Amino acid sequence: MSQSRRLVKFGYSRDHRGDRMQFTYELLCSAEGAPVAVEVFDGAINDHKTVGSQIDKLKVRFGMDHVVLVGDRGMVSETTIHKELEPIGLDWITALKSASVRKLAEARVITPSLFDTHQVAEVQHPDFPGERLITCFTPFTKERNIRRREDLLPLLRQTQADQGDSR
Numbered sequence: 269m270s271q272s273r274r275l276v277k278f279g280y281s282r283d284h285r286g287d288r289m290q291f292t293y294e295l296l297c298s299a300e301g302a303p304v305a306v307e308v309f310d311g312a313i314n315d316h317k318t319v320g321s322q323i324d325k326l327k328v329r330f331g332m333d334h335v336v337l338v339g340d341r342g343m344v345s346e347t348t349i350h351k352e353l354e355p356i357g358l359d360w361i362t363a364l365k366s367a368s369v370r371k372l373a374e375a376r377v378i379t380p381s382l383f384d385t386h387q388v389a390e391v392q393h394p395d396f397p398g399e400r401l402i403t404c405f406t407p408f409t410k411e412r413n414i415r416r417r418e419d420l421l422p423l424l425r426q427t428q429a430d431q432g433d434s435r
Contacts, residue, residue, distance in 0.1 A: 315343035
């Protein structure tokens with residue numbers, strides 16, 4: 269069996285296509301965004317399980333002493349941060365998961381007034397000690413949320429009407 273056939277496997281599909289085989293690749297870029305290395309992993313491996321080998325590659329192969337890992341929520345999870353990144357002093361940039369953002373909004377750390385003068389703001393919260401939290405306003409997200417609310421309102425009204433009929 270060829271190496272490429274061994275790498276193509278069924279795994280988590282971001283496109284929700286469990287009927288398709290896939291592979292995972294990690295792309296390493298310079299500060300300017302230029303690709304410097306790529307590695308292919310089997311399609312059943314989770315992104316966060318590839319982080320350690322990529323960090324080693326940057327430090328050993330490229331002789332880097334300061335690395336900033338930029339990754340999505342799946343690759344740079346809390347577990348990855350605490351088990352792999354913090355112990356070796358690695359910096360990271362990622363997005364908070366929805367539950368964390370919701371918690372910050374409920375604590376009124378993130379409010380619409382933050383964005384009255386700028387579309388980006390820095391906030392702090394005791395749940396994230398020593399971390400720099402940058403929030404930003406995105407018109408796309410605002411419009412998506414408006415559409416979702418508009419789609420859900422008729423369902424809510426129907427549910428309320430149905431419950432009123434059953435009382």
